[in-house]
Amino acid sequence: MSEELIQIQNTFRFTEENQREFDALIGHYPVKEAAMLPTLHLAQKQAGYVSPAVMTYVAALLEVPLMKVKDVVTFYPMFFEEPVGEYVIRVCHTLPCALRDCKGVLAHLKAKLGTDVASETDLGKGTTPDGKFTLMKVECLASCDVAPVIMVNDDLYKNLTPEKVDEILDNL
Amino acid sequence: MVEEKRILYEHLDVPEIHTFDVFRQHDGYACFEKAVADYQPDDIAKMVMDSGLKGRGGAGFSTGLKWSFVPKDIKPCYLCCNADESEPGTFSNRYVLEKNPHLLIEGILICCYAMGIETTYVYIRGEFTLGKKRLDAAIKAAYANGYLGKNIRGTGLNVDIYTHPGAGAYICGEETGLIESLEGKRGQPRNKPPFPAVEGVFRKPTVVQNVETLCNLPFIVGNGVEWYTKMGPTYGDARFDPPKPDPNTGTKLYCISGDVNKPGVYELELGLTCAELIEVAGGLRGEQVKAVIPGGSSAPILTHYELDTRLDFTSLTLAKSMLGSGGIIVMNETRNIVDCLLNIMKFYAHESCGQCTPCRWGTPWVRDIVQRIADGNGRKSTITRPKFGIAENGRWGDTGETEDIYEDLDLLESVANNIANVDTMTWNTICVFGIAVSWPAVSYMRKFRPEFEATIREGKLTTLSVEEATVPPEENYAYQQRIVPRELE
Ligand SMILES: Cc1cc2nc3c(=O)[nH]c(=O)nc-3n(C[C@H](O)[C@H](O)[C@H](O)COP(=O)(O)O)c2cc1C
Ligand code: SF4
Ligand code: FES
Numbered sequence: 193m194s195e196e197l198i199q200i201q202n203t204f205r206f207t208e209e210n211q212r213e214f215d216a217l218i219g220h221y222p223v224k225e226a227a228m229l230p231t232l233h234l235a236q237k238q239a240g241y242v243s244p245a246v247m248t249y250v251a252a253l254l255e256v257p258l259m260k261v262k263d264v265v266t267f268y269p270m271f272f273e274e275p276v277g278e279y280v281i282r283v284c285h286t287l288p289c290a291l292r293d294c295k296g297v298l299a300h301l302k303a304k305l306g307t308d309v310a311s312e313t314d315l316g317k318g319t320t321p322d323g324k325f326t327l328m329k330v331e332c333l334a335s336c337d338v339a340p341v342i343m344v345n346d347d348l349y350k351n352l353t354p355e356k357v358d359e360i361l362d363n364l
Numbered sequence: 365m366v367e368e369k370r371i372l373y374e375h376l377d378v379p380e381i382h383t384f385d386v387f388r389q390h391d392g393y394a395c396f397e398k399a400v401a402d403y404q405p406d407d408i409a410k411m412v413m414d415s416g417l418k419g420r421g422g423a424g425f426s427t428g429l430k431w432s433f434v435p436k437d438i439k440p441c442y443l444c445c446n447a448d449e450s451e452p453g454t455f456s457n458r459y460v461l462e463k464n465p466h467l468l469i470e471g472i473l474i475c476c477y478a479m480g481i482e483t484t485y486v487y488i489r490g491e492f493t494l495g496k497k498r499l500d501a502a503i504k505a506a507y508a509n510g511y512l513g514k515n516i517r518g519t520g521l522n523v524d525i526y527t528h529p530g531a532g533a534y535i536c537g538e539e540t541g542l543i544e545s546l547e548g549k550r551g552q553p554r555n556k557p558p559f560p561a562v563e564g565v566f567r568k569p570t571v572v573q574n575v576e577t578l579c580n581l582p583f584i585v586g587n588g589v590e591w592y593t594k595m596g597p598t599y600g601d602a603r604f605d606p607p608k609p610d611p612n613t614g615t616k617l618y619c620i621s622g623d624v625n626k627p628g629v630y631e632l633e634l635g636l637t638c639a640e641l642i643e644v645a646g647g648l649r650g651e652q653v654k655a656v657i658p659g660g661s662s663a664p665i666l667t668h669y670e671l672d673t674r675l676d677f678t679s680l681t682l683a684k685s686m687l688g689s690g691g692i693i694v695m696n697e698t699r700n701i702v703d704c705l706l707n708i709m710k711f712y713a714h715e716s717c718g719q720c721t722p723c724r725w726g727t728p729w730v731r732d733i734v735q736r737i738a739d740g741n742g743r744k745s746t747i748t749r750p751k752f753g754i755a756e757n758g759r760w761g762d763t764g765e766t767e768d769i770y771e772d773l774d775l776l777e778s779v780a781n782n783i784a785n786v787d788t789m790t791w792n793t794i795c796v797f798g799i800a801v802s803w804p805a806v807s808y809m810r811k812f813r814p815e816f817e818a819t820i821r822e823g824k825l826t827t828l829s830v831e832e833a834t835v836p837p838e839e840n841y842a843y844q845q846r847i848v849p850r851e852l853e
Binding site: 220222223225226227228229230232233254256260263264267268269270271282285286287288290291330331332333334335336337338339343346347348 | 449450451452453454455457458485489490491492493494524526528529530531532533534545546547548549550551566619620621622623627628629657661691693695699704707708711714715717
């Protein structure tokens with residue numbers, strides 16, 4: 193491993209607790225590579241996003257080429273390659289939510305946060321300057337009975353109206 | 365009105381049912397214990413076959429038959445529970461995971477016992493944070509109480525369950541995409557054959573089963589095949605003489621959303637009609653039904669003339685649609701079908717995994733055509749062409765009339781049919797995602813052609829009345845070819 197890579201690797205390391213979780217994870221699979229998704233989730237939770245340093249670290253842990261990690265990270269929308277806001281707001285915009293005016297919710301969020309919607313290649317576009325929020329559109333969140341819905345980090349909010357959105361943001 | 369029949373969802377609203385103790389108080393794990401005490405593994409497999417249980421995840425394939433394809437002599441064999449639930453309009457698995465995860469564990473245990481499986485992975489959608497938390501806690505409790513792990517309750521059975529989070533890709537719901545993703549790779553579907561039952565995860569035989577399918581198992585074992593097959597219609601397949609039984613047995617967790625007063629999950633016996641389901645869900649929100657999507661966004665649309673179609677696997681297939689995942693989306697008279705198709709095509713263009721050229725290029729192309737039409741830039745030729753149809757002499761031929769040429773509609777159909785041909789049911793792609801794209805594209809366009817034409821002519825999104833927008837039954841290809849199956853005596 194080159195000096196440079198070792199340097200990068202030194203900038204990210206699992207906390208002790210996460211290391212324990214990882215050790216348990218790896219035992220679930222007959223091959224290490226299979227732990228890729230849960231490991232990346234764990235790393236992203238710790239680091240906020242999947243930086244090159246994180247990818248290098250994960251590649252070393254799972255004993256796969258760095259490129260395989262990059263390959264996976266770019267395939268799945270839930271992994272971020274750039275820093276995102278403290279609160280990631282996901283607005284569902286698939287048909288059942290569209291039939292219940294998710295557009296209104298999105299427009300309200302855009303106006304209120306004063307930001308555009310992030311695109312997969314440009315997360316910065318949807319991030320507020322203070323780094324507090326990232327606004328993005330997602331596909332059906334499997335909660336169409338309580339549409340329109342949004343997710344703020346890990347929490348789902350249902351039956352939204354602009355007023356409810358205000359309330360949610362105020363309580364964060 | 366059709367009554368709800370809560371079996372899988374019976375205890376769903378019991379407070380704290382997600383905990384081990386409360387689940388036990390409601391006869392939890394009793395069916396598993398019965399299975400192990402009273403039956404041999406092969407008996408269970410036979411019961412599942414005889415029950416007529418069909419997979420609830422989308423394809424509707426007979427579960428018993430799938431199990432029979434698994435080679436007995438190759439070990440280990442894996443079970444993958446498909447909890448990726450991402451088909452737009454579907455949300456029944458989520459409630460099981462969040463509210464009654466032990467029921468899923470019990471179903472998994474029965475499947476593992478029947479198939480001699482020791483390791484199960486539950487591939488759970490990345491966004492299901494609460495569901496995963498609840499399931500993880502339930503698994504932990506089951507281990508602590510000896511219902512998972514080594515030598516379960518002294519039976520000599522060993523079963524481990526691990527949850528595996530997805531990361532937001534719809535295509536990982538496709539069974540071989542799921543397997544690739546589970547192996548730590550991009551979730552790109554594999555060529556079939558070999559089918560997962562023969563060569564799946566880690567190149568070993570793998571049973572892939574939806575959450576709802578697995579949750580049916582305790583009840584089949586607990587109450588017996590006869591009890592189970594009384595629910596839902598069993599049709600006679602008329603291609604055989606005497607007609608071969610075609611079971612659509614059991615209940616279905618119908619998910620209904622869109623323009624109804626009480627959207628939600630309703631557990632009902634299979635086989636009620638579309639109109640009846642809307643009634644159960646509190647009736648229509650609006651004046652008139654314009655269209656219904658019967659089985660998740662991949663399913664061909666039904667017009668208001670087709671609301672008498674029964675919502676079961678066979679009836680919908682014979683009506684040129686599908687029950688799919690059981691996600692029913694209702695649209696009222698205010699909706700514009702072009703706009704709805706645009707929304708769905710954006711979804712598919714975003715979710716194509718990119719492996720096959722027809723899908724990778726064709727899907728965004730279809731989206732762009734619909735976008736163009738919706739934006740008011742749909743292309744219509746300045747010339748007309750002779751109209752073919754039933755001529756004066758009663759024969760097929762030149763009617764002597766002319767018709768407009770809507771180039772973009774012809775193009776839309778052509779591109780869609782080149783991804784997967786909906787008439788011949790052949791696809792030029794690796795997985796059936798291709799069909800999931802061309803089915804809605806072609807069916808919306810053919811069944812609501814007047815609305816597409818009006819939108820192109822007017823140069824802006826134009827919503828017609830339900831009658832004007834819908835192609836009448838005589839000209840509706842699906843209605844003309846539809847077969848209504850007959851129940852066996
Ligand atoms: C594009 C695509 C997406 C799918 N998504 C899901 C899904 O989210 N959940 C699911 O259970 N099955 C899904 N399926 C169906 C699975 O491929 C598979 O048939 C099913 O999990 C088998 O389980 P079952 O027999 O119990 O239904 C999907 C299929 C395709 C082609
Ligand atoms: S049809 Fe589409 S989603 Fe399926 S494998 Fe091909 S490119 Fe991927
Ligand atoms: S469409 Fe928004 S949750 Fe399903």
